[in-house]
Amino acid sequence: MTGVNTSMGIELRGVSRWYGNVVAVNDITMTIGPGVTGLLGPNGAGKTTIMHMIAGFLAPSRGEVTVAGRSSWRNPDMFRQVALVPERDSVYAFLTGKEFVAATARLHRLPDPDGAAKRAIELLEMAEAQDRRISTYSKGMRQRIKVAAAIVHDPEYVLLDEPFNGMDPRQRLHMMDLLHTQGQQGRVIVFSSHILEEVERLSGIIQVIVGGRLAASGDFRAIRRLMTNRPHVFLLSSSDNRALGSALIGRPAVSAVELTQHGLQVRASDYGTFTREIASISRDHGIRLTQVRPADESLESVFTYLLAS
């Protein structure tokens, strides 16, 4: 900890946001404290809307969003403490990376804008490309220069909307390390992602957003368990699907079996037991198993389950 005062954190109280008849965010209450918090959800879940409301770029239709105890709406002064890295890849492409970060430092009225820009650029490992125009940057480089500009004033709160988009694996790891360090120093780091692995790697605490609602909230491991323990659907192919189906329906780990034209669709109520047993059951019945494929491993199906549970 470096004495960063983020004890007030970010709070959303009964926050909804709608556009005409479309509800983008529905009655979300959450508190985000120091450390790294991931907003996880499929595309269109409402993560960006939440980010924009926290950053004061959208007014909640209902409820209140506060950062450090003050409403974020109509409060540009909060950007003394807050940084926003928007998802949109829109920067002043005619500037060099150094000019862009230094200009941001000047907008923050830092006493040594060039020094602050240099430190931020080095932190993001962009020193080599800093004198090139941003229009020549790759997407990953643009993302990094955006982060450098956003954190040039050493903010206590950092909001990043899909920060890993367009980054190669090495850049991704570097950014994760950076955010992790910043979080450990007591800053409030919030990032959104639709990729489970990104959140898993970086964030101890996650808020799962599905269909504009908070579907799950808390420690990543607990939510990961919930995700693993949900009923799983498998598609099986074998030498005798009908016989295999009748063998499986008697097992406690299986809750439903259906013969389809693509094979045998099995709903397992206990993921672990089913995957351990399936080979021995088929062998005991003299059935040759040719395929075991999860039928619902998409993130959307995981989210849908979390929402329903």
Next chain:
Amino acid sequence: MTIATERTVASERTVHPMSGVLNPVIMRLTLRAALNRKRALLFAVPAVILIGISALLKWKAHSSVWPPEFLGVVGFLILALTALIVGGSVIGAEVEDGSIMHLLATPVSRRSVVLSKYVVAVALTIAFAVVPEYLAGAIATGPTSKLTIGLLIGALAGAVVYNALFVMLTAVFSPTRALAFGLLYILVWEGLLASLIPGVGLLSVEHYSLAITNSIAHNSALDAHITLGTGIGMGIAVSIVTLVLAVVRMSAFSIKGDVA
């Protein structure tokens, strides 16, 4: 190294005397952004045409009737269209591509953002429309004639008021709608209705410019049927009201069209 080690330095921010009004960083960024876009080339085209036609008329037309008619009508139309493109782009283009977020995600006041951009828009309009209007007047009747000076002062006033109006339109409406409303205002409200319906001219920036020009040049072709006092008073009022409205709207700037 982490940025946190510099925290004590970052918290001691400097305060400039003009901190609440104009921001030189935003002005520089706006100017570079405006001149960097391909459409910046378009700014110069009407100006070149205006000067070219004036030179041609001076050479071929042997009468003194055309300068006030041509420069009063076409010159001020070019002024309005230039202000629409420039004033409409200083905020509108950045809202459209999202780069405005980088300015607004700083503690700079929204008033400062709007006014800094407005001042740059006025300066660009002076460069691309007012100066060419003066040059065209100088070609037609000499650099110090009453008509030329009148056109210069009238066009300067027009640049100030038009830009306030068009900056406001882009702060209130989407960039496309702002451009459409701006064109309707110039072509229908000022170009058609203001000359047909008495009273409409009271809300016409072109009429304010003409009133100022005519008070110096005294030429019936420039008579907008409003007094100099009305022109100046209305011009100041429209500028203040529209700029206040632009600041109020930018203070509640929302990211639009995002349902994700």
